Amino acid sequence: MTDIAGRTAFVTGGANGVGIGIVRNLLEAGAKVAIADIRQDAIDKALATLDNREVMGVQLNVMDRAGFAAAADEVEAKFGPVSLLFNNAGINLFQTIEDSSYDDWDWVLGVNLGGVINGVQTFAPRMKACVEAGEQVGGHITNTASMASFIAGGAPGIYNTAKFAVRGLSYSLRHSMYKYGVGVSVVHPGLVKSVIYASDDVRPDELKGAMKPVDPAAVERLAGIHEFGMEPDVIGARILEGVRENRTNIFTHPDHKDELRVLFDEILGDYRDYPADTGYGQRVAFEKIRHDNFKETRRKAREI
Secondary structure: OOOOOOOEEEEEOOOOHHHHHHHHHHHHOOOEEEEEEOOHHHHHHHHHOOOOOOEEEEEOOOOOHHHHHHHHHHHHHHHOOEEEEEEOOOOOOOOOOOOOOHHHHHHHHHHHOHHHHHHHHHHHHHHHHHHHOOOOOOEEEEEEOOHHHOOOOOOOHHHHHHHHHHHHHHHHHHHHHHHHOEEEEEEOOOOEOOOHHHHHHHOOHHHOOOOOOOOHHHHHHHHHHHOOOEOHHHHHHHHHHHHHOOOOEEOOOHHHHHHHHHHHHHHHHOOOOOOOOOOHHHHHHHHHHHHHHHHHHHHHHHOO
16 A cells, blocks of 8 residues: 655646646645646646645646656655656547647647656656665556547547557556556546646647647537536545555546446457467467466566
8 A cells, every 4th residue: 555645746737637636635645746737827726725735836848858857856856756656647639530630649649648658757767766775665656548548439539549558558667666666557537527628728839730720619518528527536536545555447437337348348259269370389388477477467566
């Protein structure tokens, strides 16, 4: 179980949506929290509601690697080493792959996948070094994916691509960071009461060249749908529960369990019982070694 109290936490996309729900729950649990967000006005608004507790804001574009390092240095100078990382920032384009441009790909992957990569590459080596130097005990990295990391309709295509990748990144990272007592979880929210439908507001100018014109009517429809999303504080509480239990997957919404069961059955249904080919026996013997090692790695990662 990962203790929360007294630790320093860094939350990207922390000023609204799922992020502010994580922040409020972390503060209630006794953590020192850095809110990292691209919107300075949103940071200021969030800080004004948090009673001057051990919380600070840092403006950050998660696509900016140098900015990430500078933010990490600033936070650790004030609060000490970050041992709880929440790579949560995300944006969306509600469109299909064939209707997307290279600018769309660069933006959505840059934030939703690149932002997670940059957070991991900034903090995971620092966590490892602190643990090895005896400066901290363990920690936890939590990456926000989505139910879109399992359920891929035609849209939003690039978002699905990024979230599938975040899931794979998180699984792999979990199976290496356990050696330092650092757990890794990946979060799969469903519909959230957030402003992700207004992502175009923060799209960089240099990636607007081939963007589609914003459809105000579509944005208004999405805003209405998101009003029925789960409250961020509820999601934040469920995420911290998953962190404390060191779960691989944190499913905050009960809405999709039956759908996932059907999808998994469809995946298994695509297997065929082919006759053994040349080399089958040797291949299976090798795979058994890998299988047994992977099973043991998963056990160790669960038990930190």
